[in-house]
Amino acid sequence: xxxxxxxxxxxxxxxxxxxxxxxxxxxxxLPPPLRARTLGPTALLILARKYTDxxxxxxxENGIGTVGxxxxxxEALGDVVYCSLPEVGTKLNKQxxxxxxxxxKAASELYSPLTGEVxxxxxxxxxxxxxxxxxxxxxxxxxxxxxxxPSELDELMNEDAYEKYIKSIED
Amino acid sequence: xxxxxIRASLKNWFQLFYVHKFPxxxxxxxxxxxxxxxxxxxxxxxxLAVEDWIHDNINLENMQVLFLWRNLSTVVIGRHQNPxxxxxxKMMRQKNIKLAxxxxxxxxxxxxxxxxxxxxxxxxxxxxxxxxLKLVVKALKCLRPQLDVHATDRCDLxxxxxxxxxxxxxxxxxxxxxxxxxxxSADRFLLSSVLKSPYKGIKSNxxxxxxxxxxxxxxxxxxxxxxxxxxxIAAEYAIYHQIDHHVTLINPADETVFPxxxxxxxxxxxxxxxxxKTPKFSISTCFNMVYKHSFLEVKVxxxxxxxxxxxxxxxxxxxxLPPALCGELEKNLIGSKxxxxxxxALASALLRSCPQDYEVHRxxxxxxxxxxxxxx
Numbered sequence: 001x002x003x004x005x006x007x008x009x010x011x012x013x014x015x016x017x018x019x020x021x022x023x024x025x026x027x028x029x030l031p032p033p034l035r036a037r038t039l040g041p042t043a044l045l046i047l048a049r050k051y052t053d054x055x056x057x058x059x060x061e062n063g064i065g066t067v068g069x070x071x072x073x074x075e076a077l078g079d080v081v082y083c084s085l086p087e088v089g090t091k092l093n094k095q096x097x098x099x100x101x102x103x104x105k106a107a108s109e110l111y112s113p114l115t116g117e118v119x120x121x122x123x124x125x126x127x128x129x130x131x132x133x134x135x136x137x138x139x140x141x142x143x144x145x146x147x148x149x150p151s152e153l154d155e156l157m158n159e160d161a162y163e164k165y166i167k168s169i170e171d
Numbered sequence: 172x173x174x175x176x177i178r179a180s181l182k183n184w185f186q187l188f189y190v191h192k193f194p195x196x197x198x199x200x201x202x203x204x205x206x207x208x209x210x211x212x213x214x215x216x217x218x219l220a221v222e223d224w225i226h227d228n229i230n231l232e233n234m235q236v237l238f239l240w241r242n243l244s245t246v247v248i249g250r251h252q253n254p255x256x257x258x259x260x261k262m263m264r265q266k267n268i269k270l271a272x273x274x275x276x277x278x279x280x281x282x283x284x285x286x287x288x289x290x291x292x293x294x295x296x297x298x299x300x301x302x303x304l305k306l307v308v309k310a311l312k313c314l315r316p317q318l319d320v321h322a323t324d325r326c327d328l329x330x331x332x333x334x335x336x337x338x339x340x341x342x343x344x345x346x347x348x349x350x351x352x353x354x355x356s357a358d359r360f361l362l363s364s365v366l367k368s369p370y371k372g373i374k375s376n377x378x379x380x381x382x383x384x385x386x387x388x389x390x391x392x393x394x395x396x397x398x399x400x401x402x403x404i405a406a407e408y409a410i411y412h413q414i415d416h417h418v419t420l421i422n423p424a425d426e427t428v429f430p431x432x433x434x435x436x437x438x439x440x441x442x443x444x445x446x447x448k449t450p451k452f453s454i455s456t457c458f459n460m461v462y463k464h465s466f467l468e469v470k471v472x473x474x475x476x477x478x479x480x481x482x483x484x485x486x487x488x489x490x491x492l493p494p495a496l497c498g499e500l501e502k503n504l505i506g507s508k509x510x511x512x513x514x515x516a517l518a519s520a521l522l523r524s525c526p527q528d529y530e531v532h533r534x535x536x537x538x539x540x541x542x543x544x545x546x547x
């Protein structure tokens with residue numbers, strides 16, 4: 001009786017949603033942890049890396065942001081064969097196209113994570129565009145720029161949020 | 172309801188998919204749809220502008236577009252290429268063959284009315300070049316089952332294993348597009364001559380083309396015309412996306428359907444885009460002139476950035492021309508466009524400031540003509 005009752009109850013329950021399949025752990029290495037540094041008595045903060053939904057990252061130090069593309073982006077892109085970067089002094093608004101990376105798969109636009117002015121470009125990429133693939137968070141940086149509206153940083157994703165974002169689009 | 176092709180006018184259809192009016196989150200479509208467009212224009216700049224316009228204005232999250240187009244004689248270089256390295260600009264000027272730079276990557280191609288261009292627009296997530304090419308191969312095999320056509324992992328299409336009939340390029344921006352050529356009945360001999368650069372001594376990190384032997388489908392089967400092939404590809408696309416086999420003709424000059432497109436067309440024709448976007452390069456070369464039984468060697472070193480001369484060194488045989496005049500030329504060339512008409516104009520202007528010496532004028536003209544012909 002009791003069993004029958006349980007079964008009857010079971011019949012009216014909605015089936016439990018299937019558990020999402022366990023995902024294969026990402027082959028990509030975790031980005032290296034940011035170093036903390038102290039400069040004299042006033043420790044100047046390196047703000048943690050922030051990400052855009054277009055897979056650029058920016059890391060701000062002393063008011064200057066270094067911009068690159070994420071590991072997810074460089075994997076998707078394939079071998080980079082050419083980096084088209086803006087001139088130093090170019091003024092960019094957030095989400096402006098500031099250049100392109102050409103790989104064997106496509107020419108891929110680059111979008112500015114923030115509003116600011118380009119202060120430096122990575123000239124090593126002219127002869128060695130593959131640095132973007134080999135070292136996307138370090139030697140493969142693209143440009144450095146001023147941060148004209150620091151509040152724009154709050155609109156970007158932190159490490160965790162970006163990881164979640166990647167998982168959601170991989171579906 | 173798979174068939175999303177709206178029977179209303181094209182303008183109304185586009186309005187439903189404008190990026191800015193309908194943020195992806197808020198716009199609900201019942202299902203994925205697709206549409207096939209064919210350009211009535213044979214102008215490369217207008218057709219490239221259509222690609223730009225669709226990329227910038229249409230929300231492709233739930234919609235895909237196939238765009239069919241052909242152009243009159245044109246050489247099209249990739250986004251980061253150097254036209255001086257890729258083609259014979261001199262011959263193109265003589266034969267009135269246009270030069271265009273597209274926004275996608277990849278190498279240099281020659282278009283004429285015997286070549287079909289196909290652009291597959293999708294969301295970035297659905298970007299799949301091989302799928303597109305498989306569709307093209309399937310269409311061709313449906314037409315002519317005996318045809319030996321296959322796609323390589325470089326995203327080329329080969330005929331009879333050896334001959335390239337199609338090359339691909341792509342752009343990933345807000346959305347994605349993959350476009351490819353398809354040689355049906357193009358002028359293969361003109362193609363080979365025009366895609367051979369005569370310019371020597373160029374050092375550049377621009378993306379190079381990979382030369383290949385090409386063939387036309389028409390040479391394999393004379394009944395394969397561009398129209399037949401385009402129809403077959405459209406039919407296959409329609410089957411794949413479960414839509415009507417309906418090809419919508421579009422006029423790329425129509426601002427009511429494509430608001431803002433004429434600005435895009437203009438930008439694609441500017442010198443700054445076509446030549447000025449060339450990655451920085453240097454030239455180190457020499458050429459010979461024959462003058463009155465003398466054999467003279469001239470050495471030229473230049474750096475060109477954004478298509479303009481940044482550094483200029485010209486070494487002429489001593490005293491053959493007044494050194495002050497040559498020095499002035501070197502100085503004046505800096506900042507000027509790396510372009511035969513601009514260089515010739517500058518050189519002529521300098522000569523006018525010179526005393527009327529027939530001999531000097533004659534030598535100067537010979538020198539300038541040789542320099543522009545050899546380098547530009």
